[in-house]
Amino acid sequence: MSGPVLALKGVSVNRGEVPIVHDVSLDVEPGTVTVVLGANGAGKTTLMDGIAGLAKATSGTIQLGGTAMERLPVYKRAQAGLGYVEQARTVFRTLTVEQNLLVSRSGAGDLETVYGLFPELNKRRGLQAGHLSGGEQQMLVLGRALISDPKVVLIDEMSLGLAPVVVRRLMHAVKDLVGLGIAVLLIEQFANLALEVGANAYVLRKGRVVFDGPCDELRGDGERLHEFYFGAVPAGAGAEAEGETR
Numbered sequence: 149m150s151g152p153v154l155a156l157k158g159v160s161v162n163r164g165e166v167p168i169v170h171d172v173s174l175d176v177e178p179g180t181v182t183v184v185l186g187a188n189g190a191g192k193t194t195l196m197d198g199i200a201g202l203a204k205a206t207s208g209t210i211q212l213g214g215t216a217m218e219r220l221p222v223y224k225r226a227q228a229g230l231g232y233v234e235q236a237r238t239v240f241r242t243l244t245v246e247q248n249l250l251v252s253r254s255g256a257g258d259l260e261t262v263y264g265l266f267p268e269l270n271k272r273r274g275l276q277a278g279h280l281s282g283g284e285q286q287m288l289v290l291g292r293a294l295i296s297d298p299k300v301v302l303i304d305e306m307s308l309g310l311a312p313v314v315v316r317r318l319m320h321a322v323k324d325l326v327g328l329g330i331a332v333l334l335i336e337q338f339a340n341l342a343l344e345v346g347a348n349a350y351v352l353r354k355g356r357v358v359f360d361g362p363c364d365e366l367r368g369d370g371e372r373l374h375e376f377y378f379g380a381v382p383a384g385a386g387a388e389a390e391g392e393t394r
């Protein structure tokens with residue numbers, strides 16, 4: 149397929165009656181990770197919810213593999229190949245690792261692909277998911293998205309509460325998803341880690357896109373990121389800016 153696998157044009161999204169996301173156009177190219185950055189409250193989750201159908205898109209078009217999604221209910225978007233790893237999504241704690249995967253399986257998704265990506269889960273197939281570490285539970289959440297045979301996976305901040313070394317492992321897995329032919333749209337609070345795995349980035353501020361370009365342009369540029377997140381950088385605040393956007 150040529151062209152983006154997921155394409156948004158002029159998308160605005162409401163929470164209830166409140167407009168939060170304004171006129172966003174965004175492309176996710178096949179075989180890439182596309183990163184969405186922005187300060188708390190910028191509208192990143194609302195944008196993802198709008199794509200998945202959990203929040204109302206009031207204008208614009210959303211195409212997945214060339215098919216219009218914007219009028220479809222959530223489950224049809226999922227059936228069409230839109231996977232969504234929501235923020236703070238959890239596992240079924242009393243089911244085993246394997247049962248967690250089996251309840252999410254559809255299409256051509258298969259267990260061995262997931263276990264190949266996550267040897268940590270392979271070793272714990274029969275363990276109740278509630279006994280996994282936080283990082284392993286997040287791997288299982290990713291595995292459940294993968295086994296639903298998606299074309300694109302939306303991932304919203306899977307690093308919440310996890311140690312940086314674990315986040316790095318998860319970022320590696322995100323890159324591996326791309327190797328399996330799945331495109332990823334990634335929200336991540338550790339901006340520099342996300343920019344390492346991403347090809348293109350979008351920065352949201354107050355619900356609008358204020359940057360759209362290759363991750364290379366932003367990688368390591370704490371000052372610019374700070375400006376996008378918080379406004380103008382105070383004189384001599386470059387180092388802190390890097391810290392604040394991680």
Ligand SMILES: Nc1ncnc2c1ncn2[C@@H]1O[C@H](COP(=O)(O)OP(=O)(O)OP(=O)(O)O)[C@@H](O)[C@H]1O
Nearest residue numbers: 163164166168186187188189190191192193194195
């Ligand atoms: N259910 C809701 N009802 C009303 N307003 C909401 C709701 N959820 C979020 N908002 C508001 O929408 C705005 C954008 O929130 P959103 O969660 O999309 O931002 P975000 O960039 O994902 O932030 P974070 O990094 O904190 O998750 C915020 O002002 C928030 O208060």
